[in-house]
Amino acid sequence: MKTKSSMLINKTSKIIVIDEGFSAEKEVSLRSGRNVANLLSKSGYDQTKSLHLSSKEDLKKIIDLKLNNEIDLAVLMTHGTFGEDGALQGLLELLEIPYTGSKLKASANCMDKITTKAILKANNLPVFENLNIEELILDKESSEFPVILKARADGSSVGIEKIDDFKELKALLEKDANKLNDVKANKIFIEPFIRGVEITTSIIPYNEKLYTELDIDITSLKNNKDILIDKNLISLALLKLIPENEFYDYEAKYTAGKTTFELPAQISQELAKKIHSYAIKAYRALECSGFARVDFIIKDADTNPGINILEINTLPGMTDTSDLPAQAKASGLSQENLIELLINSNQ
Numbered sequence: 572m573k574t575k576s577s578m579l580i581n582k583t584s585k586i587i588v589i590d591e592g593f594s595a596e597k598e599v600s601l602r603s604g605r606n607v608a609n610l611l612s613k614s615g616y617d618q619t620k621s622l623h624l625s626s627k628e629d630l631k632k633i634i635d636l637k638l639n640n641e642i643d644l645a646v647l648m649t650h651g652t653f654g655e656d657g658a659l660q661g662l663l664e665l666l667e668i669p670y671t672g673s674k675l676k677a678s679a680n681c682m683d684k685i686t687t688k689a690i691l692k693a694n695n696l697p698v699f700e701n702l703n704i705e706e707l708i709l710d711k712e713s714s715e716f717p718v719i720l721k722a723r724a725d726g727s728s729v730g731i732e733k734i735d736d737f738k739e740l741k742a743l744l745e746k747d748a749n750k751l752n753d754v755k756a757n758k759i760f761i762e763p764f765i766r767g768v769e770i771t772t773s774i775i776p777y778n779e780k781l782y783t784e785l786d787i788d789i790t791s792l793k794n795n796k797d798i799l800i801d802k803n804l805i806s807l808a809l810l811k812l813i814p815e816n817e818f819y820d821y822e823a824k825y826t827a828g829k830t831t832f833e834l835p836a837q838i839s840q841e842l843a844k845k846i847h848s849y850a851i852k853a854y855r856a857l858e859c860s861g862f863a864r865v866d867f868i869i870k871d872a873d874t875n876p877g878i879n880i881l882e883i884n885t886l887p888g889m890t891d892t893s894d895l896p897a898q899a900k901a902s903g904l905s906q907e908n909l910i911e912l913l914i915n916s917n918q
Contacts, residue, residue: 579784580914582615584643587636589659591623594651603889604648610910611646624649630662637666644914645670647886652724655886656682671917672861673885680857681883682724685760687857694856696849697879702761704754707740716740717764720750723757733764765879767870769812770836770846773887773895774854774863776916777805785911791903797835798902799847804854806847807898811836834901842869842876853880861916862887864895 580586588611590604591597604621611619622632636642645668649659655672657679663670673681680686688698702715718740720732734740744751753759777800782789793800797808811833836843850865864887870877887895899909 579781580616580644583618584616584914585641586611586616586619586644586646586914587633587642588619588621588646588648589624589633589654590621590648591625592649592651592654592659593624593627594649594653594655596651599888599890600648600650600654602891603650603893606891607646607648607889607910607913610906611914614907614910616914624654633662633668634666637668642668644668646914647672648889650886650888652682655884656724669917671913673857673859673863677858677860678885681859681863681885684721684882685723685757687883690856691853691880694852696853696856697877699762699765699879702763704751704761707737707761708744715763719762719764720754720759721762723760765868765870765877767868767877768838769814769866769868769881770838771810771812771864771866771894771898772847772850773807773898774850774859774865775805775807775899775912776861777803781912781915785908785915787908788903795903796840797843799844799851801848801851804851805902806850807895807904808834808901809836809838809843809846810834810894810898810901811838832897834897838869842878845876845878849878849880853883857883859883859885861885862895862913 588604588608590600592600594600601623604623608619608621622629624630633642633645645663647654647659647670649655653659655678657675660670660672660675660678664675672678680690685701688701691698702718707715707718716737717733717735720734732743734743750759754761779789792798792805799806813831813833815830846867849867853865854863864884866881866884868879868881870879887893889896896906896909900906904912
């Protein structure tokens with residue numbers, strides 16, 4: 572490898588991989604953190620250490636690391652509430668600790684799915700309209716069913732529920748009295764359920780100088796028809812998700828064998844180009860940085876495709892079953908490439 576310039580995190584940099592956290596996704600976070608820490612160590616970053624946030628007391632360890640000059644970069648694998656919503660990012664910014672992933676504002680906006688949709692809609696990007704629960708209750712024969720209930724600020728498909736008809740909705744609300752209050756308080760929102768093709772792509776920064784210094788084959792990337800390079804960003808190979816379950820829920824995401832992956836997705840070049848373009852536009856509209864993943868649902872993919880953006884994930888999973896590492900590999904980037912881009916992308 573070529574001699575690295577001062578712009579890069581180097582082999583002696585003090586890297587802390589922060590994982591676990593306090594959300595419903597902490598187990599996935601631990602898996603992502605363990606995988607990233609192992610890859611960094613294998614790649615020669617010998618000063619890499621892990622910090623598991625298992626209690627609020629562990630936050631003091633971050634402050635101590637800063638005061639003792641024992642941290643040059645925080646690699647965030649803290650999926651979900653607190654770790655991905657801008658709260659931890661704000662602490663690191665106060666401490667002037669560089670970190671991976673999107674900054675405070677983008678992290679908060681992407682974690683809040685209602686805000687995400689409002690920003691995307693304002694930028695003429697396709698999203699589902701939110702449904703009004705009171706109208707669904709009043710109109711027992713509503714044509715809107717089936718519908719999906721989603722938590723406003725959780726990731727990894729935590730808490731998603733599909734409701735097939737009015738009777739099922741009524742039974743759910745009677746069983747859980749807090750559910751209606753949560754919907755009225757906008758903690759939960761409702762969207763139409765569309766049976767379609769689920770496709771995801773990951774966005775990573777593109778900088779020819781950085782890629783050259785990391786010995787990444789730029790020519791091969793530029794000739795790769797499965798990706799899209801747009802100025803300073805790459806939309807990686809599209810991944811089609813074919814879950815055993817009715818839709819791509821938490822179990823399907825993180826249980827090996829529960830989902831079949833088609834990578835690159837076998838769809839028309841025209842549709843693929845639209846998805847890549849929408850993903851990059853969404854990333855920019857929400858002012859993301861570092862790595863991010865954009866999820867789509869495609870209705871009637873083979874005839875007259877309708878595209879809707881489901882969400883943007885600002886700290887994509889890095890487990891052995893996660894989408895981003897698979898997409899990177901299919902795009903021609905090795906694990907070493909990916910991990911070095913991860914730690915250098917925000918520099």
